Amino acid sequence: MGGGGSSSGTHMVELQRQKQQQLKALVDELEGRVEVIMPADLNIVRYLGGGAFGEVYLCRWHGVEVAVKSLSPSLISNDSSGTPCADACADLLKEAAVLASLHHPNIVSVFGVVLPPWQLLSSRSRTTSSDMAAGLQQHQEQEQQQQQQQGGSTAEQLAAAADELTDELLAAAAGTSRTLSAPSAAGSAAVSFSGCRAAMASALSQGHPPAPAIVTEFLSLGSLHNAINCRADWLRGSMARAKLLLDTARGLDYLHSKRLVHFDLKSANLLVTMRDKVPCVKLADMGLTKQRRQTFVSGINSLRGTLPWIAPEIVKHPETVTEKADIWSFGVCMWQLWTMQEPFEGVHLHALLHQLSAPGGLSLPVPGTPDWQEPECPAEPAPGWRSLMQRCWQQVAAERPTARQLVEALEEMMEALRAARRRTSEPSAAQR
Ligand SMILES: Nc1ncnc2c1ncn2[C@@H]1O[C@H](COP(=O)(O)OP(=O)(O)OP(=O)(O)O)[C@@H](O)[C@H]1O
Ligand SMILES: [Mg+2]
Numbered sequence: 001m002g003g004g005g006s007s008s009g010t011h012m013v014e015l016q017r018q019k020q021q022q023l024k025a026l027v028d029e030l031e032g033r034v035e036v037i038m039p040a041d042l043n044i045v046r047y048l049g050g051g052a053f054g055e056v057y058l059c060r061w062h063g064v065e066v067a068v069k070s071l072s073p074s075l076i077s078n079d080s081s082g083t084p085c086a087d088a089c090a091d092l093l094k095e096a097a098v099l100a101s102l103h104h105p106n107i108v109s110v111f112g113v114v115l116p117p118w119q120l121l122s123s124r125s126r127t128t129s130s131d132m133a134a135g136l137q138q139h140q141e142q143e144q145q146q147q148q149q150q151g152g153s154t155a156e157q158l159a160a161a162a163d164e165l166t167d168e169l170l171a172a173a174a175g176t177s178r179t180l181s182a183p184s185a186a187g188s189a190a191v192s193f194s195g196c197r198a199a200m201a202s203a204l205s206q207g208h209p210p211a212p213a214i215v216t217e218f219l220s221l222g223s224l225h226n227a228i229n230c231r232a233d234w235l236r237g238s239m240a241r242a243k244l245l246l247d248t249a250r251g252l253d254y255l256h257s258k259r260l261v262h263f264d265l266k267s268a269n270l271l272v273t274m275r276d277k278v279p280c281v282k283l284a285d286m287g288l289t290k291q292r293r294q295t296f297v298s299g300i301n302s303l304r305g306t307l308p309w310i311a312p313e314i315v316k317h318p319e320t321v322t323e324k325a326d327i328w329s330f331g332v333c334m335w336q337l338w339t340m341q342e343p344f345e346g347v348h349l350h351a352l353l354h355q356l357s358a359p360g361g362l363s364l365p366v367p368g369t370p371d372w373q374e375p376e377c378p379a380e381p382a383p384g385w386r387s388l389m390q391r392c393w394q395q396v397a398a399e400r401p402t403a404r405q406l407v408e409a410l411e412e413m414m415e416a417l418r419a420a421r422r423r424t425s426e427p428s429a430a431q432r
Contacts, residue, residue: 030093030096030097030113033097033100033101034096034097034100034110034112034113035111035112035113036112036113036114036115037061037111037112037113037114037215038114039114039203039208039209039210039211039213040208041061041062042059042060042061042066042068042114042208042209042213042215043059043060043061043207043208044057044058044059044068044204044207044208044209045057045058045059045065046058048067048222049222050072051268051285053069053071053072053075053091053092053285054069054070054071054072054075054092055069055070055072055209055210056068056069056070057070057209058218059209059215061111061215065218066111066215066216066217066218067215067216067217067218067219068114068209068213068214068216069092069213069214069216070114070200070209070210070211070212070213071089071092071116071210071212071213073196073197073200073201073210089116089212092212092213092214093113093116093212095214095285095286096110096112096113096214098260098286099214099216099286102254102255102258102286104250104251104254105250105280105282106247106248106250106251106254106280106281106282106283107251107254107255107282107283108216108217108219108271108282108283108284109216109217110214110215110216111216111217112215113212113213113214113215114209114211114212114213114214114215115211115212116211116212117196117199117200117211117212199211216284217282219271219272219273219282219284220273220274221234221271221272221273221274221279222271222272223267223268223269223270223271223272224244224267224268224270224271224272224281224333224336224337225266225267225268225270226268227272228267228336228337228340228341229342231340234279235279235337235340238381238382238417239414239417239418239421240278240279241337241338241381242381242382242385242410242413242414242417243278243279243280243414244270244272244279244280244281244337245330245333245334245337245406245410246407246410246411246414247280247281247282248265248270248281248283248330248333249330249403249406249407249410250407251281251282251283252265252283252326252327252330252403252406253402253403253404253406253407255283255286255323255326255403256323256326256402256403260286260323261321261322261323261325261326262283262286262326262329263325263326264285264306264309265283265309265326265329265330265333266306266308266309266329266332266333267333267336268306269283269284269285270282270283270284270333271283271284307344307349307352307353307356308332308342308343308344308352309328309329309332309333309343310325310328310329310356311324311325311327311328311329311397312328312356312357312361312362312395313325313397315353315356315357316356316357320397321397322397323403324397324398324400325397326403327392327397327400327401327402327403327406328392328393328397328400330392330403330406331389331390331391331392331393332364334385334388334389334392335364335366335389337381338367338378338380338381338385338389339367339378340378343364344364361395366386366389366390367379367380368380368386382413382416382417383413383416384409384412384413384416385413388401388406388409388410392406
């Protein structure tokens with residue numbers, strides 16, 4: 001065999017090795033932690049909404065209603081060779097892994113994942129995290145050494161192992177036998193980006209959500225954002241609003257106790273359901289969650305979150321961000337539940353970004369202050385609401401309350417509201 005043959009052989013080995021590593025990493029990350037759900041077991045009832053990351057469908061799964069968040073096909077970009085990249089897909093799987101490890105009444109429960117279409121699993125995609133990449137590189141170097149010692153047979157073994165893993169995932173993901181859906185090893189390496197998208201479209205045309213997807217519990221009242229926009233009846237009372245904030249603070253306190261930062265806390269990611277005839281909030285979309293290490297959050301080097309809710313330090317000093325960024329966002333949710341308005345509505349995002357990064361920062365107009373320009377001024381929902389909200393917006397993040405302090409303050413606020421309600425419902429001394 002000539003030189004060209006051996007170099008293309010090495011290339012093939014390299015491809016196969018990468019394929020094996022990615023598959024192993026995905027399997028390791030999900031195995032035993034998340035249930036693999038077959039697309040054919042999920043039947044779309046209706047479309048619930050879409051965001052930056054994907055589309056959400058209400059589906060029936062084994063007779064129950066579930067929410068299925070499918071990755072948007074537009075997020076699966078292709079590289080110069082036309083091979084799909086799996087970054088967004090890896091993010092979705094990471095979100096599933098994070099959610100699956102969390103168990104709290106105020107955090108959305110995950111039931112399982114629908115694995116990516118085989119086109120993604122067998123592509124030359126990037127790894128899922130920098131930690132994993134470092135580990136994999138080490139593993140790769142060890143294998144390379146081993147291969148040099150053992151000669152050509154290792155390449156075949158690797159290819160066979162990779163194929164085996166592909167088949168396992170294919171069978172799990174498609175719920176079909178490989179002879180129907182899977183190509184040969186050589187075919188899979190040449191798989192195209194359009195094939196990947198076609199697989200997603202085909203699932204949809206058959207009434208199943210496209211893969212990959214996360215399957216979670218369905219919260220029948222939808223997002224708090226939608227409820228605020230349509231002035232839902234159950235949002236009228238101060239007690240109900242304080243309770244929704246308390247639920248949010250409890251979920252956040254749990255998350256922070258696990259050294260996790262949400263990073264995308266906003267009313268669209270607060271989902272509501274009825275529990276014992278009372279609305280209850282659960283935190284959703286931990287896609288941006290990062291493990292907090294010591295004082296700083298690792299891996300924050302780009303803008304995260306959704307602009308009107310994000311803390312100024314995310315724009316100004318992203319490397320110093322802590323869980324206190326979530327507290328700022330919590331303050332914006334408090335403001336929304338007071339004013340029932342959209343934060344910074346009508347302000348262009350570029351202007352917002354500019355003002356956020358200015359030294360004095362930017363703050364929302366508080367009803368009852370000169371900044372409030374609206375003709376109608378909503379009353380403070382409960383005593384202490386304003387001061388708690390403004391404490392969340394301290395420019396110095398360390399001075400903001402902790403999630404635990406938010407829980408305590410809101411419990412006190414609810415107790416005060418209950419006491420006030422009791423007083424007004426009791427007959428006065430004169431009436432007795
Ligand atoms: N588990 C669920 N139960 C009920 N409705 C849901 C559920 N998950 C999402 N939804 C609905 O689907 C909509 C879209 O959610 P999605 O998370 O994709 O978008 P978003 O929150 O607006 O933006 P982002 O992509 O930034 O999270 C939500 O606003 C909500 O109404
Ligand atoms: Mg969301």
